[in-house]
Amino acid sequence: MKNAMPCVGLVVLAGCLTFIVAPDEGPSTEAKIESALNSFPTVVIDPGHGGKDEGASGNGLVEKTLSLDVALRVEKILKPFNFPVVLTRRDDTFIPLEERAAIANRLDNAVFVSIHFNHAKDRVSTGVETFYAPAKVPPDGSWTWVGFFNKPDAPPLDNGETLAGFIQAALVLRTDAVNRGIKSRELYVVRHTRCPAVLVEGGFINNPLEAALISNGEYRQRLASAIAEGIMSYQKTRPQPIQTPSKLARAGL
């Protein structure tokens, strides 16, 4: 019995040490999942052209008007799903490409979808296609990304290819349009946005048959639904954004 006391003491001491040095377990798995689900990106919808820049026109249609119409429809669909939505323009205003990209680059967690309609020299080209950037580049004259690009361990930026795939698949399913595929192209707004960014071409307005479809509001609603569906499908595959201590504190975790 005499030897029992030191053992008891050690056990108590060990227990105390465990209590003192046990690391803070941090947020539970449930909290992390909850946080991931709630970390919806801001969806920046960019209606192509506007103001003095009409974009393509034909068969009584003007691209800048159609792109704004579809953008407003996408916003209406996404809002009830708690996606914060920002439009680069809400009316017939000219917005330079640099400003469109800058709107997205001011946000921490965003996806960018530019909406356009196509034009070809012939009258038979048809179908939908979605573009993404081959690689991201910093905005002209900006040094804000220099540190990021110089970091040897910086993860590569998501160039939007996956988002393009989800949107394109949904577009083809919902519209039955010809699938022109997803394509990597050096377009300004997809290259100069830090976030995943795509540019959707919703059909050829100089093709009389496709123009007839596009002029129909129900068809444009299908285009908008497909874009929203593609964004939502993409969001489900997205890894949780890195939570900085201040973000966790704000989230009460």
Ligand SMILES: [Zn+2]
């Ligand atoms: Zn365009």
